[in-house]
Amino acid sequence: MTTPMIEIENLTKTYGSFTALKSMSMSIAKGTVFGFVGPNGAGKSTTMSILATLLAPTSGTAKVGGYEVTRHPQEVRKLIGYMPDFFGVYDHFKTTEYLHFYGASYGIPRAEREKMIPQLLELVNLTDKADFYVDSLSRGMKQRLCLARCLVHDPELLILDEPASGLDPRARIEMREILKELKSMGKTIMISSHILPELAEMVDEIGVIEHGELIAKGKVQDIQNRMRTNRTLHIRLMEGEKEAAEFLRDQPHVSMVLEDEQGVHAHFGGQDEEQAELLGALIAKGFRIVSFSEAQTNLEDVFLEITKGGDSA
Numbered sequence: 001m002t003t004p005m006i007e008i009e010n011l012t013k014t015y016g017s018f019t020a021l022k023s024m025s026m027s028i029a030k031g032t033v034f035g036f037v038g039p040n041g042a043g044k045s046t047t048m049s050i051l052a053t054l055l056a057p058t059s060g061t062a063k064v065g066g067y068e069v070t071r072h073p074q075e076v077r078k079l080i081g082y083m084p085d086f087f088g089v090y091d092h093f094k095t096t097e098y099l100h101f102y103g104a105s106y107g108i109p110r111a112e113r114e115k116m117i118p119q120l121l122e123l124v125n126l127t128d129k130a131d132f133y134v135d136s137l138s139r140g141m142k143q144r145l146c147l148a149r150c151l152v153h154d155p156e157l158l159i160l161d162e163p164a165s166g167l168d169p170r171a172r173i174e175m176r177e178i179l180k181e182l183k184s185m186g187k188t189i190m191i192s193s194h195i196l197p198e199l200a201e202m203v204d205e206i207g208v209i210e211h212g213e214l215i216a217k218g219k220v221q222d223i224q225n226r227m228r229t230n231r232t233l234h235i236r237l238m239e240g241e242k243e244a245a246e247f248l249r250d251q252p253h254v255s256m257v258l259e260d261e262q263g264v265h266a267h268f269g270g271q272d273e274e275q276a277e278l279l280g281a282l283i284a285k286g287f288r289i290v291s292f293s294e295a296q297t298n299l300e301d302v303f304l305e306i307t308k309g310g311d312s313a
């Protein structure tokens with residue numbers, strides 16, 4: 001079995017009497033793009049700072065590439081590129097100088113940096129800003145520069161704490177495109193956000209954290225399926241809508257049945273398996289079904305439902 005990129009076991013972090021992480025365990029396989037989602041104060045930054053070797057856990061273990069973060073911080077730092085949620089850039093540098101500075105601090109020889117920095121700038125769409133002072137860049141450009149900075153030592157794992165926060169929709173899309181490219185380069189990416197839909201289309205897996213506990217983890221679709229306790233079903237029939245509505249009212253997990261010119265609409269609290277059974281029951285009863293569909297659940301709704309809304313702080 002290959003070593004997971006990230007392995008966290010019973011990780012706990014307390015700040016004074018406040019417990020920010022409560023015995024959290026999870027692992028993330030190499031090559032995965034993992035979305036870490038949770039409301040403000042849930043413990044995302046705390047977890048990421050521990051993984052980035054910047055914060056000591058109170059108890060439990062966190063490993064990156066098989067190295068325990070507290071025992072082998074130097075090895076871990078070689079493997080990761082970390083983008084914190086708040087960062088400063090040295091304004092008196094020009095963009096290229098800034099990346100040289102970071103490259104040099106990782107011991108990368110100048111000749112190598114000369115070759116790599118233009119490639120990095122191209123990746124983050126800052127080629128035309130190579131000779132601009134950092135303080136003249138927009139917020140979105142600074143975020144992208146910070147991402148380039150995380151990449152100077154070609155890390156295997158990127159830990160990105162809300163990289164799209166404060167960006168306008170266009171800048172968010174640009175950031176998403178860059179992350180897709182990094183994914184295609186085979187990087188493992190852990191990216192946090194309190195906005196699930198923003199991550200959903202680019203991540204392989206999500207973990208939902210609330211009050212320092214991981215309350216769900218898996219493929220976006222699976223989490224959606226598991227968490228949807230109230231789907232709305234739309235059923236179109238050749239005829240017999242009224243009878244179908246009556247039949248549905250007596251079925252398990254069905255609440256609130258309405259009929260209109262588009263067909264029958266029913267609230268359904270079961271899972272996929274029970275939904276399949278419901279369709280089977282309708283057909284077995286002789287109803288001629290034209291279509292049986294499920295209203296798209298908004299990811300935002302799913303997130304609010306599983307985290308019950310509100311800050312964890």
Ligand SMILES: Nc1ncnc2c1ncn2[C@@H]1O[C@H](COP(=O)(O)OP(=O)(O)OP(=O)(O)O)[C@@H](O)[C@H]1O
Nearest residue numbers: 015020038039040041042043044045046047194313
């Ligand atoms: N240095 C600290 N001292 C005391 N409490 C802290 C400290 N850092 C974080 N906390 C608390 O720990 C909890 C988790 O914070 P954390 O920053 O990890 O949350 P988060 O999920 O990253 O939130 P956000 O989405 O707002 O960035 C919060 O209640 C926060 O107030």
